[in-house]
Amino acid sequence: MSEPMTMMEPKRDSEQIHPTGVYPVVMAGGSGTRFWPLSRQHLPKQFLKMGGEDSLIVSTMKRLDALAPWSGRYIVAGEQHASLLKEHCPELPPQNLLIEPCARNTAPCVALAAQHIFQQDPQGIMILLPADHHIQNIPAFQRALTVAVEGAREGKILTLGIVPTRAETGYGYIHYAGGGIVNQSRLAVSKFVEKPPKSIAEQYLASGEYLWNSGVFVFSVQRILKEFQTQLPKLAMAMSKVGEALAQHDLNRYQQVLDQAFLEIRAVSIDVGIMEGADHIEVIPLDVGWSDVGHWGALHEVHKADAQHNILLGHPKHLALDAQHITVQSEKFTAVVGIDDLVVVNTDEATLVCAQDRVQDVRSIVEYLKEQGLKNLT
Amino acid sequence: MSEPMTMMEPKRDSEQIHPTGVYPVVMAGGSGTRFWPLSRQHLPKQFLKMGGEDSLIVSTMKRLDALAPWSGRYIVAGEQHASLLKEHCPELPPQNLLIEPCARNTAPCVALAAQHIFQQDPQGIMILLPADHHIQNIPAFQRALTVAVEGAREGKILTLGIVPTRAETGYGYIHYAGGGIVNQSRLAVSKFVEKPPKSIAEQYLASGEYLWNSGVFVFSVQRILKEFQTQLPKLAMAMSKVGEALAQHDLNRYQQVLDQAFLEIRAVSIDVGIMEGADHIEVIPLDVGWSDVGHWGALHEVHKADAQHNILLGHPKHLALDAQHITVQSEKFTAVVGIDDLVVVNTDEATLVCAQDRVQDVRSIVEYLKEQGLKNLT
Numbered sequence: 001m002s003e004p005m006t007m008m009e010p011k012r013d014s015e016q017i018h019p020t021g022v023y024p025v026v027m028a029g030g031s032g033t034r035f036w037p038l039s040r041q042h043l044p045k046q047f048l049k050m051g052g053e054d055s056l057i058v059s060t061m062k063r064l065d066a067l068a069p070w071s072g073r074y075i076v077a078g079e080q081h082a083s084l085l086k087e088h089c090p091e092l093p094p095q096n097l098l099i100e101p102c103a104r105n106t107a108p109c110v111a112l113a114a115q116h117i118f119q120q121d122p123q124g125i126m127i128l129l130p131a132d133h134h135i136q137n138i139p140a141f142q143r144a145l146t147v148a149v150e151g152a153r154e155g156k157i158l159t160l161g162i163v164p165t166r167a168e169t170g171y172g173y174i175h176y177a178g179g180g181i182v183n184q185s186r187l188a189v190s191k192f193v194e195k196p197p198k199s200i201a202e203q204y205l206a207s208g209e210y211l212w213n214s215g216v217f218v219f220s221v222q223r224i225l226k227e228f229q230t231q232l233p234k235l236a237m238a239m240s241k242v243g244e245a246l247a248q249h250d251l252n253r254y255q256q257v258l259d260q261a262f263l264e265i266r267a268v269s270i271d272v273g274i275m276e277g278a279d280h281i282e283v284i285p286l287d288v289g290w291s292d293v294g295h296w297g298a299l300h301e302v303h304k305a306d307a308q309h310n311i312l313l314g315h316p317k318h319l320a321l322d323a324q325h326i327t328v329q330s331e332k333f334t335a336v337v338g339i340d341d342l343v344v345v346n347t348d349e350a351t352l353v354c355a356q357d358r359v360q361d362v363r364s365i366v367e368y369l370k371e372q373g374l375k376n377l378t
Numbered sequence: 379m380s381e382p383m384t385m386m387e388p389k390r391d392s393e394q395i396h397p398t399g400v401y402p403v404v405m406a407g408g409s410g411t412r413f414w415p416l417s418r419q420h421l422p423k424q425f426l427k428m429g430g431e432d433s434l435i436v437s438t439m440k441r442l443d444a445l446a447p448w449s450g451r452y453i454v455a456g457e458q459h460a461s462l463l464k465e466h467c468p469e470l471p472p473q474n475l476l477i478e479p480c481a482r483n484t485a486p487c488v489a490l491a492a493q494h495i496f497q498q499d500p501q502g503i504m505i506l507l508p509a510d511h512h513i514q515n516i517p518a519f520q521r522a523l524t525v526a527v528e529g530a531r532e533g534k535i536l537t538l539g540i541v542p543t544r545a546e547t548g549y550g551y552i553h554y555a556g557g558g559i560v561n562q563s564r565l566a567v568s569k570f571v572e573k574p575p576k577s578i579a580e581q582y583l584a585s586g587e588y589l590w591n592s593g594v595f596v597f598s599v600q601r602i603l604k605e606f607q608t609q610l611p612k613l614a615m616a617m618s619k620v621g622e623a624l625a626q627h628d629l630n631r632y633q634q635v636l637d638q639a640f641l642e643i644r645a646v647s648i649d650v651g652i653m654e655g656a657d658h659i660e661v662i663p664l665d666v667g668w669s670d671v672g673h674w675g676a677l678h679e680v681h682k683a684d685a686q687h688n689i690l691l692g693h694p695k696h697l698a699l700d701a702q703h704i705t706v707q708s709e710k711f712t713a714v715v716g717i718d719d720l721v722v723v724n725t726d727e728a729t730l731v732c733a734q735d736r737v738q739d740v741r742s743i744v745e746y747l748k749e750q751g752l753k754n755l756t
Contacts, residue, residue, distance in 0.1 A: 338736030346729050
């Protein structure tokens with residue numbers, strides 16, 4: 001794709017000139033069983049380094065340095081991860097950590113964040129982001145968001161769509177009208193589609209008219225509040241009470257109505273609850289080396305493998321002897337001999353040895369452990 | 379094979395009626411890198427349980443309960459394993475633990491034990507046994523040794539030969555004269571042969587004239603001393619000084635001449651140094667479920683696998699999901715998903731993932747670790 005018009009060189013946060021009125025909201029509610037045994041119920045993926053220098057949540061926050069000061073950034077998460085989040089992001093103002101009383105998928109979280117941001121800046125532009133993705137070309141990602149912010153100021157909803165590199169069945173897709181990725185940074189969305197079967201994913205890839213759904217959305221707080229009123233009126237009603245309590249600085253009542261709201265409302269994702277039914281959505285195609293780091297196999301998208309296609313993380317002397325396409329994650333020395341296409345993960349509490357083409361089944365191990373009364377290992 | 383004539387039901391040591399003048403000598407000098415990372419320099423195979431109730435050395439000693447009291451049993455080992463041996467075998471009289479000053483293979487150890495036993499009983503019969511083998515049918519094994527002891531009293535050297543069940547290339551073989559295993563418990567040995575290549579091993583198996591060399595030998599102390607004088611005269615000379623010091627109860631001189639002897643003599647196995655050159659050796663064919671437990675693949679000879687041919691040891695809930703012919707040894711929960719023919723071993727310090735047909739290469743990992751300056755992991 002072409003370079004977007006607006007440029008913004010990333011600088012350190014302290015000396016950053018931020019665009020005004022931009023409010024990133026990071027969704028950090030994920031539980032992430034697919035990186036078991038490294039990820040655990042009490043330590044989901046967003047808190048792991050996945051071989052990088054920073055945890056995924058810290059990397060996500062650093063990518064926002066060019067876009068908003070810490071006072072304008074929000075994180076939504078469950079109570080059980082609040083202390084970990086404070087540890088990983090000590091710069092986040094305490095009032096910007098929004099705790100969901102219980103898990104209700106993403107739409108209620110967005111509605112909650114919208115109430116907070118509306119109180120802070122009724123003209124605000126929200127950037128919705130997952131906490132646990134990997135992005136290689138950060139300046140290009142930041143430029144795309146700046147373009148998206150412009151569109152949001154015009155009242156549009158914008159999303160970042162990743163130019164697909166393979167017929168992936170693990171992602172949702174975005175079909176855009178017109179066909180062919182041309183020299184345009186903003187394209188009209190025709191429809192959102194769920195994770196497709198292999199044959200359909202292959203058609204999508206061949207057509208050149210589909211992008212991967214990155215889960216990043218940009219919109220004004222006013223537009224999203226309107227969408228909630230139209231598409232999810234019960235949720236909007238419940239959340240407006242939360243907004244009232246916020247406006248009155250009544251923290252007791254805030255907690256009361258928030259708890260009540262989450263108790264009543266149904267779980268629904270922002271994609272299904274709002275995006276699929278909204279008009280005038282635009283997508284910005286993006287080719288930045290993106291991965292949702294969705295399972296152990298995705299480490300190949302995040303790390304450079306060696307000449308034998310092995311990724312050996314943790315102990316500096318891991319040995320892969322006559323072994324290719326091996327992923328090892330272990331702080332302890334690990335030797336793999338005479339076998340290909342394997343993921344080996346070792347922690348203080350458990351060991352995983354899994355065929356590369358079976359990494360999606362790691363979730364079923366967590367199910368097995370629950371059935372066997374070994375919840376402490378999940 | 380047929381049942382030998384002599385029967386002896388095994389009883390507990392305390393109430394045991396032992397044949398008189400029988401002196402088992404257990405060779406416990408092995409270092410065993412092939413069970414890395416479970417076996418280590420400071421913890422060789424003989425001290426491991428290998429999934430059984432007892433360590434291999436303890437199982438070996440228990441099998442001798444029917445044959446000799448503890449006062450008649452000897453263990454030969456290196457200084458570095460003395461304290462572990464005392465821990466595993468607290469019943470062994472301290473003077474029956476013979477410490478080799480340095481590793482010189484088995485012949486010098488046998489010569490040393492012969493001096494000790496000659497002092498204790500010049501008419502004694504020695505039973506030479508490795509410390510780290512597995513035997514399933516213990517009464518049959520004990521009966522065979524009783525038959526061997528009779529032969530040794532006639533001045534013969536006897537060995538136990540295992541009826542081969544496959545064309546194994548990891549064992550030495552014994553060819554016996556006459557051909558065909560008939561209703562005989564003692565057969566004349568024609569020759570000892572080293573570990574053969576696969577094609578030769580297949581010929582051996584098909585011929586029915588070969589047995590596996592178990593490393594168990596039975597002979598009188600007088601016969602073996604004579605063999606040493608004839609075949610290894612320098613060793614015999616050096617060791618006779620050790621015997622003199624013993625006879626004089628001069629412990630200082632004992633240690634001095636022993637150290638000197640081991641310093642001077644060349645390393646040679648009892649098989650090569652004595653057995654291959656001795657006349658009138660007999661072999662007792664034995665079909666008792668024997669294994670030298672020589673590598674991780676041999677666990678299949680020691681343990682009953684489950685319906686998926688998996689052997690899962692350590693944690694009681696190991697999971698093998700769509701995985702067959704898997705061997706797991708780990709105290710921590712281990713999940714193996716979507717892969718066959720694998721050995722997975724996990725200890726507090728290292729992890730091994732090895733193809734079943736590459737278990738012989740585990741030794742090269744230990745070499746690698748030494749090269750990399752990670753001797754603490756060997």
